[in-house]
Amino acid sequence: MKFFQKMTNRGKKMKKEMSFWVAIIPLVVMIIVMGITVVGLKQGPHIPLIVGTTTAALVAWRSGFKWSEIEEAMYKGIRLALPAVVIIILVGLTIGAWIGGGIVATMIYYGLKIITPSLFLVSITLICAIVSLAIGSSWSTMGTIGVAGMGIGLSMGIPAPMIAGAVISGAYFGDKMSPLSDTTNLSAGLTNTDLFVHIRHMFYTTVPGLLIALGVYAFLGKDFGKNGLDTADIEQTMGALQDNFVISPFLLLIPLLVIILVAKKVPAIPALIIGISLGFASQVFIQGGSFAEAVQALQSGFVIDSGNEMVDNLFNRGGLESMMYTVSMTIVAMTFGGVLENTGMLEAIVKQILKLAKTAKTLVASTVVSCFATNATCSEQYISIVIPSRMYAKAYQEQGLHSKNLSRALEDGGTLTSVFIPWNTCGVFILGTLGVHTFEYAPYAVLNFVVPILSIIYALTGFSITKLTSEEKLALEQQEEAAVNQ
Incomplete structure (x- = not known):
């Protein structure tokens, strides 16, 4: 005392x-x-x-x-993260419901069908993109579909770094663009940007990045696949999916409905709740699961024992409890950010950086570079989003830039570049999972280095950089005034 x-x-x-x-x-x-x-x-x-x-x-x-002021600084930081926490929890429920309802299995099943021997690198990129988009996790995609793709590609004589690069590009495209992804929700939540506004704004950099990557893989892979494709592993996986799930193209209507809701600008929370409800109903009425199993999928995740290791690794996941690691990390990180921001430390650091970034163009470029630097120094992609998000939030507002510019820059510079740091958790995971060192696959992880470059080019040219409207500026000022008066 x-x-x-x-x-x-x-x-x-x-x-x-x-x-x-x-x-x-x-x-x-x-x-x-x-x-x-x-x-x-x-x-x-x-x-x-x-x-x-x-x-x-x-x-x-x-x-x-005073200590009371320091505590209040922590609580302010946590309060900023609460919208993101709610979305992250709903994402966990969505993953459990969609896996249990056979929606993810259906998406993967039809995705596996597009593999062709002459375009293996293109095919594995697209498959990983589809799977990661469906489940919102690049790591799970690389650890399952990616591992299978490595085995198939090596049997065709394709160099391991090329296969790994294609797997990484596809997995991170889906992770970045999926409303189920924790980093996507984190970037949107910490910058106070609507989730689907954030995703739509990322189309400008991420879709061209994927198209460039696919073009490179089509060129690199044109001489491979002449020995034919051993489809035994793929057929075994597809068979396991059919044995354990009701596979129907009608199940694709559920994610399609969510996409339509997004296009109609329905807010993220009701859109996700609709997706969760339909997935829950699919598990009970289409897959034949009990209500208890459907509730378990929402709470602790879906459980399956198919006898196929890849299928089991991919589908034993989801649920509210699976998101507690991310939720706790978000709260702890925002406690740290709250103290830095509300005691003036962050302002002192940003002042030095903004001496070099005096315009809106250089501000966005500086954000991308800062995210990469945070990945290199802090060894964790989550931190590369959290710290810059608080460092630059006020500067973007002062420059009259919409928060979606910041949220996109965080993903372009933070989420994607984490794979290029050997001591970053992402680089360590990929080495352990795909068996390829960072420096070997780096030249072939095309999407991951093209998108940050595009982001910087867009910033310097002003392309797709959105300014705040007068109404939006007024709303932000009113929010700040309300926060001060709390």
Whole structure:
């Protein structure tokens, strides 16, 4: 108790403006602990973020902030993340419902049918894109379809780095564009951007990136596949899907309906609830599952024992509980960001960066580069979204830029570039899963380096950069005023 009384008394001192060198202390500490924990100890990013938050709190206290003010700074950060937390929870429910309802199985089944020997690299990219789009997870896609694709491609004499690059490009396209993806929801939520507005804005960079990647893979793969394609693994997987699910093209109407709702600008929460309800009904009335099994799929995820390892790995997932890692990471990260932002540390850091980014064009480009730098220093793609989102939010508003520009830049520079850092969790996962080192597959992960380049080019030319309307500026000002008065 005496300790906290001392901290409170300490806070009575006059608060002073943070200097850049003081403000970066928590970041430096967090980065060092992150490297030791994630790279050295192979653990998650939560504890390093808590250490960073503790360091930031101590720095703020030493700078004259009361402990009650520091706590309120933490809570403000958490409140900003609450919309994203709600969406992430609904995403977990959607994954469980769609797997249990056979919707994901149907999408994968018809996706596997498009494989052709002469365009294997193109085919595996598209299949991974479809699967990742359906389940919202690049890691699960790479760990299942990607592993199978590696075996099939190697049997055709295609170099492993090429196959890995195609798998990564497809998996990250689907992950980036899926409303079920945690990073997509995180980017939208932390920037206070409507989920589907965010996804639509990413079309400008991500779809051209995919088309360029497919063109490169068509060129690289034209000389492969002459020995024919061993379809035994594919047929076995498709057989397992048919044995365990009712496969019907009519089930594709459910994701199609969600897409239509998105096109009609229905808000994310009701659109996802409709998708969840239809998936739940499909599991009970089409797949023949019990109500208890359907509820279990929503709570703890779908459970299957098909005898096919790839199918089991892909479909044993989903549910509310599967999202608790992401939810807890979001809350801890926003606690850290809340202290940095509301005690002036973030402002001191951003001031130095904005000396180089004085215009809207250079601001977006700086965001992309900052996200890549965060991936390299913090070894975690989630952090590459969280920290820059809070660093640049106010600057975008001051430049009159819509928040969807920031959310897109976070994904272009953060989500996609994580695969190029060998010590990043994504690079480590890919090496362990696909068996190819980062530096080997990097030249062939075309989508992942083309999209950030396009994003920077768009920023410098002004193409697809959206300004705030006068009504939107007024609404933001009213929100800020309301927040201050809370």
